[in-house]
Amino acid sequence: MSFFSTRMLAASAFALMAAAPLHAKTFVYCSEGSPEGFDAAPYTSGTTFDASGHAVYNRLVQFKPGTTEIEPALAESWDVSEDGLEYTFHLRQGVKFHSNDKFTPSRDFNADDVIFTFERQASADHPWHEYIPGITYEYYSSMEMDKLIKSIEKVDDHTVKFTLNQPEAPFLANVAMPFVSIVSKEYADALDAAGTREDLNNAPIGTGPFRFVAYQKDAVIRYQKNADYWGEAPKIDDLVFAITPDASVRLQKLKAGECHLMPYPAPADLDEIRADPNLKLDEQPGLNVGYLAYNTTVAPFDNPQVRKALNMALDKQALIDAVYQGNAEVAKNPIPPTMWSYNDAIEDDKHDPEAAKAMLEEAGVKDLTMEVWAMPVQRPYMPNARRTAELIQSDFAKVGVKVEIVSYEWGEYLKKSMEEGRKGAVILGWTGDNGDPDNFLSVLLSCAAANPGGANRAFWCNQEFSDLLAKAKATSDHDERVKLYEQAQVIFKQEAPWATLAHSTQYVPMAKNVTGFVQSPLGDYAFDTVDLTE
Amino acid sequence: MLRFILKKLLYLVPTMIGITLVAFGFIRLLPGDPVLLMAGERGVSPERYAQIAAQLGYDKPVWQQYLHYLGNLLQGDLGNSLVTKKPVLTEFLALFPATVELALVAIIIATVIGVPVGVIAAIKRGSWFDQISMTAALVGFSMPIFWWGLLLIILFSGVLGWTPVSGRISLMYFFPSVTGFMLIDSLISGQKGAFASALSHLILPSIVLATIPLAVIARQTRSAMLEVMGEDYVRTARAKGLSSRRVIGVHALRNALIPVITTIGLQVGVLMAGAILTETIFSWPGIGKWMIDSISRRDYPVVQSGLLLIAAIVMIVNLIVDLTYGLINPRIRHK
Numbered sequence: 001m002s003f004f005s006t007r008m009l010a011a012s013a014f015a016l017m018a019a020a021p022l023h024a025k026t027f028v029y030c031s032e033g034s035p036e037g038f039d040a041a042p043y044t045s046g047t048t049f050d051a052s053g054h055a056v057y058n059r060l061v062q063f064k065p066g067t068t069e070i071e072p073a074l075a076e077s078w079d080v081s082e083d084g085l086e087y088t089f090h091l092r093q094g095v096k097f098h099s100n101d102k103f104t105p106s107r108d109f110n111a112d113d114v115i116f117t118f119e120r121q122a123s124a125d126h127p128w129h130e131y132i133p134g135i136t137y138e139y140y141s142s143m144e145m146d147k148l149i150k151s152i153e154k155v156d157d158h159t160v161k162f163t164l165n166q167p168e169a170p171f172l173a174n175v176a177m178p179f180v181s182i183v184s185k186e187y188a189d190a191l192d193a194a195g196t197r198e199d200l201n202n203a204p205i206g207t208g209p210f211r212f213v214a215y216q217k218d219a220v221i222r223y224q225k226n227a228d229y230w231g232e233a234p235k236i237d238d239l240v241f242a243i244t245p246d247a248s249v250r251l252q253k254l255k256a257g258e259c260h261l262m263p264y265p266a267p268a269d270l271d272e273i274r275a276d277p278n279l280k281l282d283e284q285p286g287l288n289v290g291y292l293a294y295n296t297t298v299a300p301f302d303n304p305q306v307r308k309a310l311n312m313a314l315d316k317q318a319l320i321d322a323v324y325q326g327n328a329e330v331a332k333n334p335i336p337p338t339m340w341s342y343n344d345a346i347e348d349d350k351h352d353p354e355a356a357k358a359m360l361e362e363a364g365v366k367d368l369t370m371e372v373w374a375m376p377v378q379r380p381y382m383p384n385a386r387r388t389a390e391l392i393q394s395d396f397a398k399v400g401v402k403v404e405i406v407s408y409e410w411g412e413y414l415k416k417s418m419e420e421g422r423k424g425a426v427i428l429g430w431t432g433d434n435g436d437p438d439n440f441l442s443v444l445l446s447c448a449a450a451n452p453g454g455a456n457r458a459f460w461c462n463q464e465f466s467d468l469l470a471k472a473k474a475t476s477d478h479d480e481r482v483k484l485y486e487q488a489q490v491i492f493k494q495e496a497p498w499a500t501l502a503h504s505t506q507y508v509p510m511a512k513n514v515t516g517f518v519q520s521p522l523g524d525y526a527f528d529t530v531d532l533t534e
Numbered sequence: 535m536l537r538f539i540l541k542k543l544l545y546l547v548p549t550m551i552g553i554t555l556v557a558f559g560f561i562r563l564l565p566g567d568p569v570l571l572m573a574g575e576r577g578v579s580p581e582r583y584a585q586i587a588a589q590l591g592y593d594k595p596v597w598q599q600y601l602h603y604l605g606n607l608l609q610g611d612l613g614n615s616l617v618t619k620k621p622v623l624t625e626f627l628a629l630f631p632a633t634v635e636l637a638l639v640a641i642i643i644a645t646v647i648g649v650p651v652g653v654i655a656a657i658k659r660g661s662w663f664d665q666i667s668m669t670a671a672l673v674g675f676s677m678p679i680f681w682w683g684l685l686l687i688i689l690f691s692g693v694l695g696w697t698p699v700s701g702r703i704s705l706m707y708f709f710p711s712v713t714g715f716m717l718i719d720s721l722i723s724g725q726k727g728a729f730a731s732a733l734s735h736l737i738l739p740s741i742v743l744a745t746i747p748l749a750v751i752a753r754q755t756r757s758a759m760l761e762v763m764g765e766d767y768v769r770t771a772r773a774k775g776l777s778s779r780r781v782i783g784v785h786a787l788r789n790a791l792i793p794v795i796t797t798i799g800l801q802v803g804v805l806m807a808g809a810i811l812t813e814t815i816f817s818w819p820g821i822g823k824w825m826i827d828s829i830s831r832r833d834y835p836v837v838q839s840g841l842l843l844i845a846a847i848v849m850i851v852n853l854i855v856d857l858t859y860g861l862i863n864p865r866i867r868h869k
Contacts, residue, residue, distance in 0.1 A: 026705070026706075028705060036617050036619075037619065037620075044572065134589065134614055134616065136589070138578075142578070198620075216711070217628045217819055218629065218817075218820075218824065219702060219817070222708065240705050242817070243819075244700060245814055245817065245823070246815055246817070248684055249684070249687060249700050249815060249816070252687050252688065252692050252699045253699045253700060256698070258698065258700075258705075409564070409565040411565070411832065412567075414570055414571075414573070414574070414575065415570050429575070430575060452579070453577055453580055453582065453583070454577055454579075455577045
């Protein structure tokens with residue numbers, strides 16, 4: 001084919017695509033940032049997962065829309081062995097991978113793709129482990145999949161068996177997460193042959209509801225509906241991400257009709273959105289917690305009595321009104337109320353400065369001066385840590401405790417707050433990865449996490465509590481797990497390693513004509529169910 | 535002339551080495567660590583940290599890292615982003631045309647309006663025009679860009695609906711990027727309405743970006759004109775009975791333009807700085823936003839090589855400005 005005719009072809013292909021949206025249903029999402037890439041495995045940000053894992057790919061299992069319950073996806077069913085060590089996945093048949101201008105799959109999805117997906121992350125010797133220089137698989141290692149999975153075995157083309165080193169109930173939730181999105185081995189082989197391995201990250205091929213079309217860096221991502229989708233086909237024809245980093249500008253775009261839906265509105269704009277007749281606002285409690293972690297290894301905070309007294313000095317409702325502008329609820333447990341096993345029978349410490357003062361006196365605490373650390377960044381769980389610290393300062397002053405507010409650059413903050421013997425209490429929070437209580441309790445409060453590299457910033461090591469978590473992790477009986485976690489929350493409340501502050505609400509503003517959008521408790525943005533009415 | 539250019543280019547070499555040192559040192563002096571920032575609230579175990587640091591070469595002494603970086607630079611390797619893992623040069627080239635397009639339109643607006651305003655203000659010194667325009671210039675010079683951009687968006691895009699809110703072109707147009715300049719690519723695409731759409735998307739961001747340079751150029755032109763108008767040769771020209779238009783247009787303006795052109799050249803640096811905020815507000819996919827994001831993530835390779843590329847471009851533009859003096863003023867024409 002001559003150069004000229006190739007150019008003509010390319011031009012006409014583009015003309016076709018460009019003409020299509022005029023008739024097709026195009027849904028525009030004003031996303032908050034640029035994806036780091038389109039291979040979900042090496043990255044950790046939700047922005048990247050929305051653009052890759054949720055749009056283009058599927059996992060073996062998935063979260064049922066709007067919940068953290070597991071349902072079948074690329075695996076139609078699975079069996080767990082009696083001892084909880086073997087997971088056998090029966091794969092869905094007839095699932096087609098996408099095609100693009102350089103690749104057309106010759107076969108359907110099968111066990112080789114599953115094994116390729118996991119092994120390239122697991123083994124440093126795998127030829128695709130470092131297919132881009134400097135690439136690492138942080139989620140795979142931080143979810144401890146490397147320590148957990150002993151072997152993966154292809155039983156036949158449509159059956160894969162995972163053998164674990166120890167029984168672990170959250171395993172299923174882990175394999176529903178975007179970092180183990182199933183990629184095509186056939187595509188990888190084709191890229192290998194063509195010498196364009198980095199296209200695995202630039203031009204993704206998946207089985208998901210949308211086919212990747214093009215990405216203009218920092219500006220626009222385009223997808224088309226996957227006509228061969230194994231699940232319920234998307235109702236929109238084209239999906240466009242218009243990357244818009246500033247929250248106020250996103251809102252202006254939404255109001256001007258330049259996009260249909262946006263994430264992360266500024267809290268100050270919520271009333272304006274509610275008042276706008278052309279917009280609607282979807283709200284849902286977020287799967288998160290904001291907290292103040294005492295250092296339970298340093299006097300006088302090693303005394304639960306002192307921690308409890310300080311917790312009673314806090315006026316949490318006032319904090320929620322001032323910092324979250326009312327868009328949150330008071331936290332009494334370390335896990336949010338939308339999470340299964342949340343223990344609602346627990347009563348929060350009453351706000352009672354007088355009683356708190358008496359308790360501190362009883363514990364022999366006089367003229368206490370302490371540091372409160374305010375994180376330098378905004379997070380959905382903590383919109384303004386400085387203001388929070390100021391409110392804590394004034395509440396503590398009322399019981400005779402002097403607070404000095406300190407802050408560091410974010411990376412330093414994370415590092416220094418995990419240093420042994422740290423002075424003072426730290427404001428921080430957490431957003432769930434997979435909806436399993438273990439993902440909050442073990443990560444943030446277990447003995448194992450109280451070491452360097454962990455995230456237990458209270459340095460709180462309660463053996464009874466940790467044993468309950470370990471037991472819950474090892475059993476796959478759901479009711480049994482619920483009981484164990486409920487018990488763990490009772491111990492947490494008695495021991496008070498944190499002041500639990502708030503669970504913030506997630507808001508999604510959208511145009512009036514958007515239907516079918518289901519908010520994910522995990523904060524994902526997926527568009528396979530959305531539609532536009534006239 | 536050629537020797538002059540070569541000499542000037544040679545001078546750039548030590549400057550560039552200095553810049554590599556500053557850029558390399560600056561990002562490392564800031565507290566914060568790319569590996570810790572990537573790990574976030576979850577944290578990273580000391581073993582894993584050591585592993586990643588070794589993989590990235592950050593376990594070596596800083597001077598070794600610097601020499602390694604210089605060595606790679608000489609081979610044309612600017613390094614890979616820690617965040618996207620892509621080559622810095624690839625990212626730069628993808629984003630740079632957007633910044634150039636915006637900056638060029640902004641500097642054209644600033645010059646085309648700024649110079650005449652300055653000239654008129656100088657001629658009619660003390661008049662209401664002079665007072666109003668110079669007050670406006672003072673306001674423009676101290677304009678908080680982020681606020682200004684948002685204000686224009688709310689007024690023109692939100693309330694009046696005249697201009698699009700952000701982006702480079704309407705999402706209904708989709709064509710391959712040939713030059714990276716949306717105005718040109720939209721013409722090449724031949725799609726009806728594409729050029730108009732690209733142009734309408736440029737209006738607000740270029741006005742915002744032009745605001746400060748416009749103010750500077752107007753004030754600079756005014757004061758340069760005032761100075762020149764008092765010179766003997768202008769008086770001579772008037773005494774010869776030349777028309778006022780000719781005296782101002784040829785004798786005065788041509789001489790007054792020399793410092794103005796220097797100012798315009800220096801505005802290139804200002805435009806790069808202004809681009810950071812303007813690009814963020816208008817979701818403009820250029821290098822300003824890219825640099826800011828990279829600094830906040832401590833993406834060392836992007837910051838050090840990105841700064842180097844930007845500095846090289848600013849220096850080359852200034853060199854070109856130096857050369858244009860000769861065209862305007864024969865007295866400093868270089869041999």
